[in-house]
């Protein structure tokens with residue numbers, strides 16, 4: 001049995017065409033079913049639904065043989081025990097610093113003043129500001145980061161940006177890009193050794209499908 005860990009929503013939706021390229025169809029719709037283990041048309045392949053930020057943990061500890069996770073999530077997790085053989089080029093966005101429209105971020109950075117930053121991505125933020133030599137007080141949040149500057153709890157946020165609509169809707173502006181993000185295929189290291197014969201062909205088919213999708 002091969003177990004694939006996916007998160008509901010955009011990662012699930014964007015992984016479906018890659019699975020289809022390998023002849024795999026998921027037989028339940030996660031938006032309709034309450035099941036957490038979804039069968040596929042292949043008896044030897046199943047999908048488990050987990051939180052996006054739990055995908056690396058499930059694969060690391062063998063709850064799943066492989067999974068799909070954003071680079072953002074992988075960097076925060078640390079990537080221990082995981083092979084990352086393929087950039088799937090889905091879930092594309094960026095991690096950026098954003099502030100209220102009228103906040104002069106570049107001036108604060110130039111002056112070397114302290115910055116209070118709210119984020120779910122404390123690892124990425126800590127590393128980024130340390131490299132810049134900016135003193136930051138990090139405030140850990142688990143969602144709705146945009147609210148932190150609006151309520152005066154932080155000067156800035158570090159969050160994912162794609163179209164910029166969420167920032168605009170909350171009167172925030174993107175002031176610096178930290179890194180580009182896409183989703184990676186992650187594989188349990190022991191599983192890759194023990195289930196080579198099943199996993200290698202799957203990885204190769206995904207790689208072909210990614211190349212094909214990108215034209």
Ligand SMILES: Nc1ncnc2c1ncn2[C@@H]1O[C@H](COP(=O)(O)OP(=O)(O)OP(=O)(O)O)[C@@H](O)[C@H]1O
Pocket residue numbers: 007008009010011051052053054069070071072073090091092093142160161162163181182183
């Ligand atoms: N607006 C976006 N556009 C493209 N990709 C995105 C966007 N937002 C998030 N992603 C990518 O998709 C992944 C999953 O995001 P999703 O919103 O489904 O989960 P989440 O709610 O952030 O996770 P959790 O449930 O663990 O809190 C993110 O880790 C990121 O790599």
Ligand SMILES: O=P(O)(O)OC[C@H]1O[C@H](OP(=O)(O)OP(=O)(O)O)[C@H](O)[C@@H]1O
Pocket residue numbers: 143144159160161162163164165166167
């Ligand atoms: O620049 P944009 O195109 O607006 O995308 C950015 C938003 O997308 C993600 O949230 P999502 O819509 O997935 O909501 P959730 O993660 O809070 O469920 C992310 O957390 C940002 O808030």
